[in-house]
Amino acid sequence: MHPVLFTLPNGFSVHTYGVAIAVGTLCAVFIATRWGAKEGIHKDVFPDLGFWAIVGGVVGARLEYLRVNWHLFANRSFTDMLNVRDGGLVYYGGLIGVLVAFLVIVQVRRLPAGKVLDILAPLIPFGQMFGRIGCFGAGCCYGHETDLPWAVTFTDPLSIAPKGVPLHPTQLYEVAYSAMLFATLYALRSRKRFDGQLILLYLMIYPVLRSLNEILRNDAERGFFLEDTLGPTISNAQAISLIIATIASLVFISKWKAAGQTKR
Numbered sequence: 001m002h003p004v005l006f007t008l009p010n011g012f013s014v015h016t017y018g019v020a021i022a023v024g025t026l027c028a029v030f031i032a033t034r035w036g037a038k039e040g041i042h043k044d045v046f047p048d049l050g051f052w053a054i055v056g057g058v059v060g061a062r063l064e065y066l067r068v069n070w071h072l073f074a075n076r077s078f079t080d081m082l083n084v085r086d087g088g089l090v091y092y093g094g095l096i097g098v099l100v101a102f103l104v105i106v107q108v109r110r111l112p113a114g115k116v117l118d119i120l121a122p123l124i125p126f127g128q129m130f131g132r133i134g135c136f137g138a139g140c141c142y143g144h145e146t147d148l149p150w151a152v153t154f155t156d157p158l159s160i161a162p163k164g165v166p167l168h169p170t171q172l173y174e175v176a177y178s179a180m181l182f183a184t185l186y187a188l189r190s191r192k193r194f195d196g197q198l199i200l201l202y203l204m205i206y207p208v209l210r211s212l213n214e215i216l217r218n219d220a221e222r223g224f225f226l227e228d229t230l231g232p233t234i235s236n237a238q239a240i241s242l243i244i245a246t247i248a249s250l251v252f253i254s255k256w257k258a259a260g261q262t263k264r
Contacts, residue, residue: 003138003158016137024130025050028123035119045111049120052101060097061089068223068236091131092240095124114195121198122185125178125206132178136171143168144218160219168216177209194259203248207241214238 005016029050033043068090102120106113135141139159144167151166161167184205185198192198214235224232225239 001137001139001152001154001159002156003160005137015134017131017134017140020130020134020137024127025054027130028120028127031126032119032123036116039115039119041111041116041119045109045116046119048109049102049105049116052105053098056097056099056101057094058089058097060100061091061094064090064093064096067093090237091128092237092244112195114199117196117199118189118192121202122182122189124202125181125185128178129175129182132171132174136169136175140219141171141174141217142219143170143173143216167218170213170217173213173216174210177213181205181209194255196255197252200248200252200255204245204252207245207248211238211241214241 003016004013005019007013029046032046036046037043105111106116132141139154139156139161142161145165146168147166148168150169152169153166154161154163181202185202188198188201214237223236224230225234225236
């Protein structure tokens, strides 16, 4: 619950969120490399993917944040738009950025996309656990006020969350369901019916869990879908979740049927 993990002698602050993301990414790359080696994927593929995933993820997450909160940046400098050290990243934008980077690398290196994506699928929620721990440290993505016994109260002056108010620990809720999603996808690795099945399952299940968690979130800067018409009813994340889950479900059904016909 402390945004700054420690400060170097030169005054440079090391943020909890950045450290959590770095640790999660490094662990995910290490595990993916080991899993990939067992499936014939060269050992340098996932470190390369990890690097470009970070680049694509940060760019995508920042662009989505700017899109949702453009009113905050319309009269500010380009440097302010680039500054992510004070927060301002949106997960779904990051996910899209990562997928774009992935597709480029896959095309350039001529990799089996479905197989590689399935190796990565369980590691996406694995990485999310670290990311949301970082959010908890920063105080972002906080929940509504509550009197539940597990409510959390942020007190650090640098925390993004309201101070001195008991809140739903929505960041920790996501840590919990990401852990369950990781375990589920990991258990299904040896039971696939077709390549690409695990990533499609992730894209079907995570949006539902995220949409439920959105109900308890209270950080208005994430934005709302068609707010001028519908008001603060459906968050941007819920709208994107619906689109992603619908498309993934349709693709999953198609591939599942195709895989069944192939086995006949």
